[in-house]
Amino acid sequence: MDASSQRPVPQCTCSVSIHCAPVSRPSNPTFVGAIDAEPRDTSRAVPPAVRANGLVKRFGSVDAVKSVQFDLPARGVCGFLGPNGAGKTTTIRMLAGVLIPDEGTLEVCGHDALRDATRLRSTVGYLPESAPLSPELTVREHMRFRASLRGLSGTAARAAIADAMERTDVARFADRCAGTLSKGMQQRAGLAQTLLGDPKVLILDEPSVGLDPGQTLAFRALVRELGASRLVLLSSHLLSEVEDVCTELLVMAKGELLAHESMDVFRTRAGGGRCHRIECERALASIPAAARLRDDGAFVIGATSQLDDGWHAAEITLRDPDARDTVARALAASGVAVRVFEPADARLEEIFVSIVSGGLR
Numbered sequence: 001m002d003a004s005s006q007r008p009v010p011q012c013t014c015s016v017s018i019h020c021a022p023v024s025r026p027s028n029p030t031f032v033g034a035i036d037a038e039p040r041d042t043s044r045a046v047p048p049a050v051r052a053n054g055l056v057k058r059f060g061s062v063d064a065v066k067s068v069q070f071d072l073p074a075r076g077v078c079g080f081l082g083p084n085g086a087g088k089t090t091t092i093r094m095l096a097g098v099l100i101p102d103e104g105t106l107e108v109c110g111h112d113a114l115r116d117a118t119r120l121r122s123t124v125g126y127l128p129e130s131a132p133l134s135p136e137l138t139v140r141e142h143m144r145f146r147a148s149l150r151g152l153s154g155t156a157a158r159a160a161i162a163d164a165m166e167r168t169d170v171a172r173f174a175d176r177c178a179g180t181l182s183k184g185m186q187q188r189a190g191l192a193q194t195l196l197g198d199p200k201v202l203i204l205d206e207p208s209v210g211l212d213p214g215q216t217l218a219f220r221a222l223v224r225e226l227g228a229s230r231l232v233l234l235s236s237h238l239l240s241e242v243e244d245v246c247t248e249l250l251v252m253a254k255g256e257l258l259a260h261e262s263m264d265v266f267r268t269r270a271g272g273g274r275c276h277r278i279e280c281e282r283a284l285a286s287i288p289a290a291a292r293l294r295d296d297g298a299f300v301i302g303a304t305s306q307l308d309d310g311w312h313a314a315e316i317t318l319r320d321p322d323a324r325d326t327v328a329r330a331l332a333a334s335g336v337a338v339r340v341f342e343p344a345d346a347r348l349e350e351i352f353v354s355i356v357s358g359g360l361r
Contacts, residue, residue, distance in 0.1 A: 046074050047074070047110065048071040048072055048073055048074065049072055049073060049074045049108065049109055049200060049201050049230075049231040050070070050071065050072035050095060050106075050107070050108050050201065050231065050233075051071050051105070051106070051107040052068060052069055052070050052071075052091075052095075052104070052105075052106050053069050053104055053105045053106075054067050054068075054069055054103060054104035054105065055067065055068040055069070055091065055094060055101050055103070055104040055105075055106060056068075056101060056102050056103035056104055057087075057090050057091075057094060057099060057101055057102055058102050063255055064087050064090040064255055065087045065090050065091055065094070065101075065255050066087075066254075066255040066256050067103075067104065067256075068087075068091060068104075068252075068255075068256070068257045069104075069257065070250060070257060070260050072231055072233065072248075073231060073248075074200075074230070074231060075227065075228065075229060075230060075231060076227050076231060076232070076247065076248055077223055077224065077226075077227035077232045077234060077245050077246045077247065077248070078231065078232070078233050078234065078246060078248045078249065078250060079234050079235075079236065079242035079245075079246035079248070079249045079250070079263075080092070080233055080234065080235040080236075080249075080250050080252070081235075081236075081239070081242060081249060081250065081251045081252070081352060082251060082252035082253055082356070083253060083356060085254075086252040086253045086254065086255070087252050087254070087255040087256075088205075088235050088252055089129075089205060089235070091252065092126075092203055092205055092233070092235060094106060094113065095108060095124070095201075095203055095233070096121070096124050096126035096203050097113065097117050097118075097120045097121035097124060098126070100113060100114065100117070101113060101114075108120045108123060108124060108201060109123040109200050109201060111123065122150075122197075123199055123200045123201055124199055124200075124201045124202075124203060125194035125195060125196075125197070125199035125201070125202045125203070126194065126202075126203045126205075127187075127190050127191055127193075127194045127202075127203070127204050127205060127207055128205050129205045129206040129209065131186045131187055131189060131190025131191075131193075132190065133178035133181075133186055133189060133190065134178060135177060135178050135179025136177055136178075136179065137177065137178060138174065138175050138176060138177055138178070139165075139170055139173060139174045139175070139176060139178060139181075139189045139192070140161075140174040140175055142178065142189065142193060143161045143164070143165065143174070143192065143193060143196070144157070144161065146193040146196050147160060147161055147196050147197075150196050150197035151197070152196065152197065160196050160197070160198075161196070163195075164192040164193070164195040164196055165192050167192070167195065167222060168188045168189075168191050168192040168195070168222070169188060169215075169218065170185070170188050170189050170192050173185060182210065183209065183210030184210040184211045184212060184215055186210070187207060187208070187209060187210050187211060188211075188215070188219075190207075191204070191207060191219075195226075199230070200230050200231065201230065201231045201232075201233070202226060202230060202231070202232045202233070203233045203235075204223075204232065204233070204234050204235065205235045206235060206236060206237065207219065207234070207236075208220075208236065208238065208241060216241075220241065220244055220245050223245045224245050227245070234246060239348045239349055239352060240348075242348075243263065243348050246263060247262060247263045247264075248260075248261070248262055248263065249261060249262075249263060249266050251352070251355050251356065253355075253356045258355050258356065259355055266348075266351060274317050274318040274319070274320065274321055275315065275316075275317055275318075275343065275344045276315070276316050276317075276318065276324065276341060276342060276343055276344055277313065277314070277315050277316075277340060277341075277342055277343075277344040278313070278314050278315075278316060278331075278338065278340060278341050279307070279311050279312070279313045279338070279339050279340035279341075280311065280312055280314075280331065280336050280337060280338045280339070281310075281311055281312070281336060281337045281338075282312060282336055283304065283306075283312045283314075284301060284304065284312065284314040284316070285301060285304075285314075287331065287334055287336055288334070289330040289331070289333060289334045290327070290330060290331065290334070292330075293323075293326065293327060293330055297319055298318070298319050298323045298326060298327065299316045299317060299318045299319060299323060299327060300316065300317045301314055301315075301316055302314070302315040302316060302317060303315045311339070313340075315344055324341075327341075328341060
């Protein structure tokens with residue numbers, strides 16, 4: 001790169017020693033919108049895999065889904081969050097072609113949910129919360145049957161089955177009847193079936209239920225791998241799982257879509273760059289300059305603690321992000337040693353609850 005095209009790096013103007021945490025960036029750049037305010041990646045240059053506009057689904061007098069609208073990219077892993085009864089499963093079933101919207105339009109891979117439902121279903125691999133398995137059939141028999149439904153036969157079917165079973169680690173119990181399998185084994189067998197036919201959209205509803213820790217890690221790695229070449233919509237109540245594999249999020253409650261954004265934006269909604277952690281040699285409130293800034297409203301002190309080595313830690317919320325430099329200069333002028341002054345991410349659970357309760361809408 002030409003030196004003239006490089007942007008100058010801002011220099012710190014205060015004398016205090018401050019440790020700034022590096023910005024966390026995803027290891028896989030294929031994922032969608034991990035850093036940008038709006039979810040995007042190179043897949044946005046092609047038509048979205050999913051286009052939902054004004055989706056409504058009613059059951060009797062109950063509106064389970066209320067005029068939901070979103071686009072999802074052709075590649076990436078999108079988390080789908082919401083409390084029980086939020087309308088997630090109903091929305092998922094519409095995307096999978098199991099339910100037809102009462103109002104609005106829905107396209108999946110260019111196929112209209114009303115006019116072209118059969119082709120829509122052919123592009124989607126859908127794993128519901130409980131894997132659809134017949135207890136008297138073996139895993140291999142399930143795989144052969146699902147392959148035939150996907151239009152696979154002969155060598156192509158055998159190759160697809162072998163690949164799906166290897167990816168999900170089910171080959172070792174492929175000849176056991178589904179009714180004899182543990183919950184985790186059943187989920188993996190269901191996932192293996194879902195991969196047959198190489199669907200462009202994978203919809204996974206609570207897929208890691210029943211998996212042991214080792215299987216969970218392997219499953220998450222597989223989801224990240226799959227998201228590099230297609231859209232994976234992952235519905236889960238495990239926020240740690242969503243944070244680990246997803247970079248784009250949908251949040252629903254009471255049938256309404258409350259948020260659709262990148263993971264980075266989701267994390268910062270509660271703090272907006274204002275939450276920081278400070279470690280210094282004295283309690284923050286005991287430092288006169290810091291106390292004056294606090295009294296003037298520059299920041300609010302949250303949780304505090306004394307560390308094992310005698311230093312003091314405090315979590316603060318700044319009035320605005322620009323107040324960080326003011327606080328740093330005040331601490332430097334006071335001659336107080338500071339070893340950490342870094343952004344502090346809000347807990348994912350707290351942000352989720354805040355969105356669902358309406359606190360951040």
